[in-house]
Amino acid sequence: MPALDHTIVHSTDRFASAHFLAVILGTDDPVELGPFVAVRLGNDVALDFAEHLIAERDWVPTHYAFTVTDDEFDAIVDRIRTQQLPYWADPRHTQPDAINHLEGGRGVYIHDPDGHNLEFLTRSYSDRFLTNM
The missing domain is CATH 3.10.180.10 (2,3-Dihydroxybiphenyl 1,2-Dioxygenase, domain 1)
Incomplete structure (x- = not known):
């Protein structure tokens, strides 16, 4: 069966958003991976936080x-x-x-x-x- 590996979470500050989630979940500190800051979850899925490069927010929460x-x-x-x-x-x-x-x-x-x-x-x-x- 296919398994989700990662998904991108749009954010205005990738470090702050990843840190917020890691603290709430009580997980390991997020890791910077190129343009992403990843929070690894217990089932080997990662949430890769990325800052949107356009000044206006054109993504939906x-x-x-x-x-x-x-x-x-x-x-x-x-x-x-x-x-x-x-x-x-x-x-x-x-x-x-x-x-x-x-x-x-x-x-x-x-x-x-x-x-x-x-x-x-x-x-x-x-x-x-x-x-x-």
């Missing part, structure tokens, strides 16, 4: 979801609260300062410095899709 363990989730929520970052239980950000319990797990959403919608969840929604195949 995107959604990135991270499946984490219960212990990792607790640590992430602690970091979010310690940094006093706004967080929500839902992707449309209508339920502030709350976590969700979808699929029998827990989930939370935050924005990164460029407005990307980051989701951290302990139970993947795709589990339902995979079991129905």
